[in-house]
Amino acid sequence: MADGARRATMTTVARALGVSPSTVSNAYNRxxxxxxxxxxxxxxxxxxxxxxxxxxxxxxLRHGRTGAIGLVYDExxxxxxxxxxxxxxxxxxxxACERHAVGLTLVPxxxxxxPDLVGTALVDGLxxxxxxxxxxxxxxxxxxxxxxxxxxxxxxxxxxxxxxxxRGGARAAARHLLxxxxxxxxxxxxRLAADGWEGTAPRARQDANPYDGTRERxxxxxxxxxxxxxxxxxxxxxERAPYGRDAGRRAARDLLADRPTAVLAMSxxxxxxxxxxxxxxxxxxxxxxxxxxxxxxxSAAAAGLTTVAQPHLEKGAAAARLLLDLPGGAAAPPPLPTxxxxxxxxxxx
Amino acid sequence: MADGARRATMTTVARALGVSPSTVSNAYNRxxxxxxxxxxxxxxxxxxxxxxxxxxxxxxLRHGRTGAIGLVYDExxxxxxxxxxxxxxxxxxxxACERHAVGLTLVPxxxxxxPDLVGTALVDGLxxxxxxxxxxxxxxxxxxxxxxxxxxxxxxxxxxxxxxxxRGGARAAARHLLxxxxxxxxxxxxRLAADGWEGTAPRARQDANPYDGTRERxxxxxxxxxxxxxxxxxxxxxERAPYGRDAGRRAARDLLADRPTAVLAMSxxxxxxxxxxxxxxxxxxxxxxxxxxxxxxxSAAAAGLTTVAQPHLEKGAAAARLLLDLPGGAAAPPPLPTxxxxxxxxxxx
DNA sequence: CCTAGCATCTGCAACGTTTCAGAAGCGCCC
DNA sequence: GGGCGCTTCTGAAACGTTGCAGATGCTAGG
Numbered sequence: 001m002a003d004g005a006r007r008a009t010m011t012t013v014a015r016a017l018g019v020s021p022s023t024v025s026n027a028y029n030r031x032x033x034x035x036x037x038x039x040x041x042x043x044x045x046x047x048x049x050x051x052x053x054x055x056x057x058x059x060x061l062r063h064g065r066t067g068a069i070g071l072v073y074d075e076x077x078x079x080x081x082x083x084x085x086x087x088x089x090x091x092x093x094x095x096a097c098e099r100h101a102v103g104l105t106l107v108p109x110x111x112x113x114x115p116d117l118v119g120t121a122l123v124d125g126l127x128x129x130x131x132x133x134x135x136x137x138x139x140x141x142x143x144x145x146x147x148x149x150x151x152x153x154x155x156x157x158x159x160x161x162x163x164x165x166x167r168g169g170a171r172a173a174a175r176h177l178l179x180x181x182x183x184x185x186x187x188x189x190x191r192l193a194a195d196g197w198e199g200t201a202p203r204a205r206q207d208a209n210p211y212d213g214t215r216e217r218x219x220x221x222x223x224x225x226x227x228x229x230x231x232x233x234x235x236x237x238x239e240r241a242p243y244g245r246d247a248g249r250r251a252a253r254d255l256l257a258d259r260p261t262a263v264l265a266m267s268x269x270x271x272x273x274x275x276x277x278x279x280x281x282x283x284x285x286x287x288x289x290x291x292x293x294x295x296x297x298x299s300a301a302a303a304g305l306t307t308v309a310q311p312h313l314e315k316g317a318a319a320a321r322l323l324l325d326l327p328g329g330a331a332a333p334p335p336l337p338t339x340x341x342x343x344x345x346x347x348x349x
Numbered sequence: 350m351a352d353g354a355r356r357a358t359m360t361t362v363a364r365a366l367g368v369s370p371s372t373v374s375n376a377y378n379r380x381x382x383x384x385x386x387x388x389x390x391x392x393x394x395x396x397x398x399x400x401x402x403x404x405x406x407x408x409x410l411r412h413g414r415t416g417a418i419g420l421v422y423d424e425x426x427x428x429x430x431x432x433x434x435x436x437x438x439x440x441x442x443x444x445a446c447e448r449h450a451v452g453l454t455l456v457p458x459x460x461x462x463x464p465d466l467v468g469t470a471l472v473d474g475l476x477x478x479x480x481x482x483x484x485x486x487x488x489x490x491x492x493x494x495x496x497x498x499x500x501x502x503x504x505x506x507x508x509x510x511x512x513x514x515x516r517g518g519a520r521a522a523a524r525h526l527l528x529x530x531x532x533x534x535x536x537x538x539x540r541l542a543a544d545g546w547e548g549t550a551p552r553a554r555q556d557a558n559p560y561d562g563t564r565e566r567x568x569x570x571x572x573x574x575x576x577x578x579x580x581x582x583x584x585x586x587x588e589r590a591p592y593g594r595d596a597g598r599r600a601a602r603d604l605l606a607d608r609p610t611a612v613l614a615m616s617x618x619x620x621x622x623x624x625x626x627x628x629x630x631x632x633x634x635x636x637x638x639x640x641x642x643x644x645x646x647x648s649a650a651a652a653g654l655t656t657v658a659q660p661h662l663e664k665g666a667a668a669a670r671l672l673l674d675l676p677g678g679a680a681a682p683p684p685l686p687t688x689x690x691x692x693x694x695x696x697x698x
Numbered sequence: 699c700c701t702a703g704c705a706t707c708t709g710c711a712a713c714g715t716t717t718c719a720g721a722a723g724c725g726c727c728c
Numbered sequence: 729g730g731g732c733g734c735t736t737c738t739g740a741a742a743c744g745t746t747g748c749a750g751a752t753g754c755t756a757g758g
Contacts, residue, residue: 007494009714020738025716034736052492056469057410058714061743066406066471068454077443077453078662087430094426098457103470104426105417105454108447120405121452122415122471143401145356299648313427358744369708374746383706407744410713 008051017045028054060122068103069323070123072137074130074194074211075242076109082244083269084297085312086129089151092316093127100324116140125323127151127316132194132210133158149319152213160332162319166213169308169338170220173264173292176306176340178228181349182262182290187221188251188270190214191241201239203232217266217294236260240270248273249280256281261290261349268293268300268307275303275345286347296341304344311336357400366394377403409471417452418442418672419472421486423479423543423560424591425458431593432618433646434661435478438500441665442476449673465489474672476500476665481543481559482507498671500664501562509681511668515562518657518687519569522613522641525655525689527577530698531611531639536570537600537619539563540590550588552581566615566643585609589619597622598629605630610698611639617649617656624652624694635696645690653693660685 014021026033027042073080080086097104107121118137125147133154141148150161192209209215222232238255240247248270265271271293283289296309363370375382376391422429429435446453456470467486474496482503490497499510541558558564571581589596597619614620620642632638645658
């Protein structure tokens with residue numbers, strides 16, 4: 001009601017009522033510390049003066065707890081949420097935050113040069129999503145003394161993390177194709193470094209991939225390959241950036257000239273791009289070409305894609321819980337399981 | 350390096366170096382206020398003591414700016430991000446935040462009874478997404494003196510808002526069906542109140558809908574209907590909750606018993622559910638049934654759905670800009686345009 | 699040689715809370 | 729009537745910054 005020159009504060013209310021600020025504070029935080037009558041009068045005066053309760057920032061300074069955790073993505077936010085898998089993980093994190101009555105702050109990535117927001121975000125901890133192993137933001141968070149949990153990448157010992165059995169899942173995907181008799185197989189990969197490079201990734205690049213999650217996936221494919229006594233270096237790994245369905249389309253356009261009988265796509269979005277490209281080329285799936293994805297997103301399911309399922313929601317939720325349950329920072333849990341889901345995009349060679 | 354009993358602070362560093370705290374502060378915030386040499390020494394000592402720079406919370410208290418805006422949804426976060434339209438809007442908001450180098454805090458909705466986080470979130474302003482006109486959180490934000498911008502609902506004069514021409518879009522959708530000769534048309538609606546009710550919504554309920562955006566959509570359908578001289582109250586408006594594709598399926602399952610020739614779905618997710626139900630019933634679209642959606646989401650496009658496009662990204666970005674550009678709170682911009690996109694889910698009756 | 703001006707640095711007072719060790723008043727019991 | 733314990737309230741000291749009005753010393757100009 002009364003909107004003075006300056007917004008009302010605890011002291012304002014205290015003075016108006018002739019009591020001490022501590023009393024006003026108690027009225028809000030410890031009702032048992034003052035008589036019901038006085039408390040009512042405090043609240044009434046507060047209402048009259050337009051005082052909306054203790055200032056959250058000052059309270060935070062005092063308490064040392066912001067009541068929010070942060071979520072950091074490798075790419076700009078508006079791009080990250082283009083990826084259905086990232087959104088699923090976000091939902092998991094959000095669900096855990098809701099359960100703990102804690103805010104979730106998306107920490108934007110700024111254009112290079114700008115002072116990083118990871119250094120100044122008002123959070124009690126950070127979930128890092130798919131950051132490369134050597135990312136600066138991990139270091140900055142550490143320096144601030146913020147608890148950190150990584151998802152997908154980087155993995156321990158670089159950072160405490162919630163991991164998924166990417167390697168096992170990828171191995172199962174590759175073995176599935178091998179079991180179906182495929183030998184001329186190509187891989188469609190998302191970025192294996194943050195340099196925006198595109199092309200057929202040589203072995204050195206595959207191994208130097210700083211994104212731990214996808215490096216594991218590639219390693220899983222290779223496991224299966226070598227277990228079958230085949231030469232992994234003969235497999236074409238076609239890398240495209242930036243990430244997305246279009247990347248899959250473009251990779252496949254080039255790849256299909258080799259007439260592979262099957263494609264291992266490192267994610268469902270890429271795989272859906274491959275399906276597009278195949279259709280454009282008049283190839284039937286799975287008759288002429290088998291395709292396997294990774295992630296098991298809803299649109300992959302709708303498209304009948306054979307893929308590797310991982311528990312996206314649980315992954316995000318586990319990361320948030322790790323931050324929220326044990327403030328000290330808990331030990332990393334065992335890898336979450338992956339599972340091959342066979343649908344209609346794969347058939348015998 | 351040195352990890353004392355307590356984390357280093359500005360005063361710690363100052364004392365260690367025998368200078369005043371102000372000097373340390375200046376070393377970080379106003380390099381021109383001290384000699385390059387001293388500054389270097391300050392930074393070095395800070396590094397040695399493991400001081401990571403000014404504490405964001407204290408800085409915030411001093412400055413009165415948190416450097417983040419909040420985003421509030423009507424439903425729990427993990428549910429909201431189930432809606433592709435909500436994610437698109439989120440992307441728009443996030444993009445604007447990135448451009449302004451500002452964090453984006455998702456403010457969870459807590460189970461009833463818990464103290465609302467809108468009252469304590471560390472933000473400089475709030476974007477309210479699809480809140481009912483009488484939502485408490487709008488009031489709480491106001492009391493805190495936080496700038497607020499609503500998206501979709503509530504609309505001015507209840508709150509400054511970014512609005513979309515929902516009514517015009519809906520009108521175009523309905524007219525499209527009328528032009529194709531459809532007269533036996535039914536509507537599939539999302540929740541028209543927060544009570545979880547399901548059924549055929551009577552006129553009173555349609556008009557009392559506290560969600561301004563969807564009320565406008567219904568009004569748009571009715572506009573077209575009445576302009577054609579038809580009786581709106583004869584149109585069955587089938588409401589389902591909670592929101593989602595399954596809601597569309599269930600509504601359609603009941604609705605199709607009436608043998609309508611067309612369905613107006615108030616969103617694409619609902620429309621996709623209607624397509625499912627139609628397929629399950631053996632109805633061909635658009636041969637036996639025409640379906641129009643609203644939103645123009647990617648999966649709607651993929652499904653060939655005729656729908657009403659709205660600029661989701663721009664909607665979110667505009668809301669954030671309104672909060673960030675003019676701290677005082679700018680005037681609401683004119684409604685953003687909608688556009689009927691005719692695809693293959695509609696045909697002559 | 700005096701002074702104005704500049705470059706550097708310092709102290710103090712906020713910013714708005716919360717906490718904690720009391721103090722004051724009062725009733726009760728032995 | 730003295731001591732004890734309880735309830736209710738107060739004062740002062742943090743929490744970690746930053747802005748502002750100086751203080752200090754040094755240089756250049758007259």
